[in-house]
Amino acid sequence: MLEKLESLEAEYQALERQLADPAVLANQSEYQRISKRYAEMGHLVETIRSYKEALTHLAEARELQFDPELGEMARADIAALEPRIRELEAELELLLLPKDPLDEKNAIVEIRAGTGGEEAALFAAELRDMIMEYAKQGGYRVEVLDTSLTDLGGVSKVVFEVSGPGAYGYLKYEAGVHRVQRVPATETQGRIHTSTATVAVMPEAEEVDVQIDPADLEITVSRASGPGGQGVNTTDSAVQVLHKPTGMIVSCMESRSQIKNKEKALSILRSRLLEMKRAEEAARRREDRLAQIGAGERSEKIRTYNFPQSRVTDHRIGFTTHDLEGVLAGDLSKLHEALRKADQERQLEALSTASKTA
Template identity: 85%
Template sequence: MLEKLESLEQEYQSLEASLADPAVLSDQREYQRLSKRYAEMGELVATIREYKKAHSDLEEAKSLLHDPDMAEMARLEVEEIRRRIPELEAKLELLLLPKDPLDDKNVIVEIRAGTGGEEAALFAAELRDMIMEFARRKGFRTEILDVNLTDLGGVSKVSFEVIGAGAYGVLKYEAGVHRVQRVPATEAQGRIHTSTATVAVMPEAEEVDVELDPADLEITVSRASGPGGQGVNTTDSAVQVLHKPTGMIVSCMESRSQIKNKEKALTILRSRLLEMKRAEEAARRREDRLAQIGAGERSEKIRTYNFPQSRVTDHRIGFTTHNLEGVLSGDLFELHEALKRADQERQLAAIAGETPLTLRSREA
């Protein structure tokens, strides 16, 4: 493992040199690729250097233990460094965990009302607002792609795009079945109802990820319907794409441009097909339940929003907060940190039987 750390530091130094190379500076695509990798490695290399310095300082302090004038100060320094080294090792373990290559991609989010009628549609609209606001607070850009509104302002289904580096890595934890328990506005007798909505979070697939055969596609255009402005509703801009091999249908009508709607519909289709492939692979691997955090299991109840007790519970990790109003307003930061930690712990546990990442052999 020490050799691996040295190799990573050398890679970082090599990247640093390459980014100053005029040949690289003149190639924007290569410069961006190297810059991205350089930025990704920054915290890891800083921690590696801090870890190496701690061991160097430890050896130096131990060498002074037999000096009568320095022994007491050296002893205190040895104790302090020995406390700090395990903390650095734990941090390195997390930083060295393999990263999902899809985490940096943009995201397509699809929300559908489940059981509960109009109340489920209203809840689906709240989930849309919650996730979009959280995404905006994280610095991402959002764009509605398609929406089916109900009479009371709910949504039977809605899809939107979240654009920004790392969007999938952040929002993948929202995938699954969300459940709400409350007295609906339409309930005359004050009874608590349980309704659900399903959230699918898909990394945005590009043409290189999923190749579509034009012969497999049936594309139709029509006049957009529903709210969207006079320009949208008076032009044949709505696009529907049928993928014949799977029977999958995608529609997009939010833009006045038929071309843009077609591009967005094909992007959604590619993302769905990529997610289908990933789900099939995950089913074959039969990963444990916690491994499904972020995997987009649509049938799994992941979270309950209980209004009578102002409580939100994430069932995957047993996390509960009474900040119901804040969560629905987009404050998902504490919840997502807990999910991320649980995911990291699962990954660490999964590799526990393999060669450990820890570097304690130097101190042993």
Template identity: 85%
Template sequence: MLEKLSSLENEYRTLEAQLANPAVLSNQQEYGRLSKRYAEMGSLIAAIREYKKVLSDIAEAKELQFDPEFGEMARADLEALEPRVPELEAQLERMLLPKDPLDDKNAIIEIRAGTGGEEAALFAAELRDMLIKFAQMRGYKPEILDTSLTDLGGVSKVSFAINGPGAYGLLKYEAGVHRVQRVPATETQGRIHTSTATVAVMPEAEEVDVQLDPADLEITVSRASGPGGQGVNTTDSAVQVLHKPTGMIVSCMESRSQIKNKERALSILRSRLLEIKRAEEAAKRREDRLAQIGAGERSEKIRTYNFPQSRVTDHRIGFTTHDLEGVLAGDLSELHEALKKADQERQLEALSQSA
């Protein structure tokens, strides 16, 4: 393991030297590529150096443990340091797991109201706001693609993009069925209702990922409707794309530009087709339960938001927090750290079983 860690440190030092090279500085594309890798390695290198320092301190303490003057201090150091070795090794094992290359992509998110009528639509709108706030807190840029509003301000369905490197890796844990338990505003007798909304999270597919045959597409345009000001209804900007082989229909009308709406609709279609392909591949393998944590099965109930007890429970890992208000305000950090750790532990378990 130490040899591999030293190799990574050497790579990091090489990157530092390259980033200071004037020839690299003048090449924006190369500088961007190296900077990204350098930033990605930062936390890993910090963990490696901490691990090596602990090993060095242990070796030094062992040499001094029987010294008449420093022995007692050295033995106390050993008692504190030795339990840290397996902890740091487990941390490094998780950090060295292979990364899904799709994690770096933008994310396309589709939320649909499920069971519960208008209450489900209101909950879907809250989930939209929660995920957008979470992404914004992390520095990502949201972009609404298509929305179907209800009379009381809910959404029957909404699709939006989260743009920025690593957006899909951040948000993939949100895929699945979200359940809310509360007294709806429309309830006159104070009864608690249970409603659901479905969240699909897809890596944004590019043309290189999924190639579309124009003969398979039927594209129609129409006047946009809904929010967007007076100009939204004056041009044929809304775009609907029918994918004939699958019968899949994608619409986009949020922009006043027909060209942009068409590009976005095709992007959503490619992302859906990529997700179908990935699901089929996962079904063939089935050795990786990560599909239920990472990619997320749309039929699986993943989380419950219980308003009477101010409780949020993620059923995949048995995680519960009583900060319901904070979660709905976009503070998903603690929850996502727990999901990420569980995800890594399952990958390690799968690797050990296949070894």
């Protein structure tokens, strides 16, 4: 353990020296890469140093605990330091858990109305607003890529990009089936209906992540339709991409630029293909429940929004809050904190089990 901590601290010091190197300063991409890693390690190294300092003070106190003059003070230090060291060890255990490299990527979010007709479309629109607001609270940039609206203001489908370091890791717990229980505005007899919407959260795949053969694509352009003002309807800017090997179809029409729409459509396609690849890998290791909280399978019912009781329940961890209004307004911080904690506990449990059977 200590050897690993020493190695990490040495890496941090090396990064510090590199950031002062004129050659690195002259290379902007290398400087950004090193700066990012340096910033990521800051809290970890601070914890490592606190841990080492506490160990040193504990060793000194133990040497003095039977000293006639300093023994009482030393024993008081031991009583305070031992639980502090256990706390630091637990914190380091969490900080040293392997991180998903995809967590740092931008995110593509796709929301579709499920069962429930127009009520499901209205609920999908509320989920769109909720997730977008939560993303903005986290300092991320949101750009709508594709939308299909319904007559009453709902959405049958909406796709948007969330940009910024760590966007996918920030939003991935929203993936899955969301369920709402309430009396719809269209219900005349006051009966509670249950409707659903699916949320897919995908790490934005770059060309290096997923290779697409241009021969596998069929790209068509058409005149954009729907909201967007007069300008968007005067050019053939809407783009539809068919990926022939999988049959996937992606459309994008939000921009007035055909080139930009094509780039965004291909980005969505790459992200879907990457998600498909990850789903296949997850299926092969289905017996390992380690990643279930963050798996975000489209068929997994993850959360229920119950309006009569103003209750939101996340079924993955049994978390319940009665602040329905706050959650739908984008206040997902407590919910996500509980999900991350549960995810970390499962990872620790899996690592502990693996070490025992090794």
